[in-house]
């Protein structure tokens with residue numbers, strides 16, 4: 514199977530990105546042809562600082578490697594370095610009804626949250642995402658739940674293209690993890706954990722031990738005392754239980770038993786220790802990689818060359834079918 518996915522270099526990678534996306538990528542690279550991208554063209558849709566973008570790209574490269582991606586087993590590259598992504602996005606825009614883009618939940622949410630950035634770019638971003646995926650003829654797209662609707666739209670666009678111009682594209686499927694597909698904010702447990710929100714709401718995969726502890730101890734919970742999974746009445750504790758379960762490999766039922774009669778303080782202390790320990794290898798690897806910029810740039814350059822070969826070949830087929838060559 515062919516696999517494609519990407520993350521925006523728009524801030525620190527958090528445990529939601531890790532549990533929802535990267536953890537699956539690391540497993541998939543063992544068995545499938547994987548292409549993983551740093552989607553910088555997507556990062557400039559919302560507010561960003563141009564002087565920080567290159568640093569964020571390198572930081573995300575480090576995060577990919579520290580979390581376990583292996584450049585010998587997958588292709589890693591930066592989206593804007595392969596121009597076929599934006600070229601195909603334009604072509605796909607010509608066959609996509611405006612209404613399909615306007616009904617995307619992310620467009621509605623992000624244009625409400627950042628009215629000053631309700632740009633054509635924000636509206637059109639699912640077209641660029643469709644191009645990212647379709648260029649590599651991916652069968653599977655491992656993502657968190659928030660991206661599911663965009664993958665469904667990508668399928669529709671691919672279907673429409675194939676029907677109008679002849680078969681070129683594979684119809685991709687979203688691959689969501691069984692648990693952890695939507696990790697919630699530590700401060701607002703009814704909202705998804707997001708890297709552009711306040712840092713108290715997320716745990717960065719490279720956060721230092723004191724920070725991890727502080728964020729978990731101040732995570733919003735309900736006024737009760739019982740450590741029990743109940744999404745309706747205890748969204749905060751339920752979110753913490755999900756995270757605890759995924760990092761420890763223990764089921765939520767077992768954790769409820771373990772903390773039966775012990776209260777939130779003990780539960781949170783246990784969770785802080787677990788996360789400090791689980792994320793230690795990421796912090797260690799990051800420190801090593803920070804001193805190896807040439808090596809990182811080499812990986813991205815090799816990835817770009819490999820990605821370009823695939824992207825150019827698909828674009829030739831697309832242009833041929835559309836009468837552009």
Ligand code: AQP
Pocket residue numbers: 519520521523529530531532533534655656657658659660693694695696697705706707708709710
């Ligand atoms: N809270 C989450 N739980 C599970 N999966 C998540 N993902 C994001 N947040 C969660 C998944 O991580 C991948 C990368 O997402 P992205 O950075 O490209 O865009 P995003 O969805 O917009 O991520 P953020 O963290 O919320 O960033 P900002 O604040 O920049 O918007 C995707 O597979 C996503 O599903």
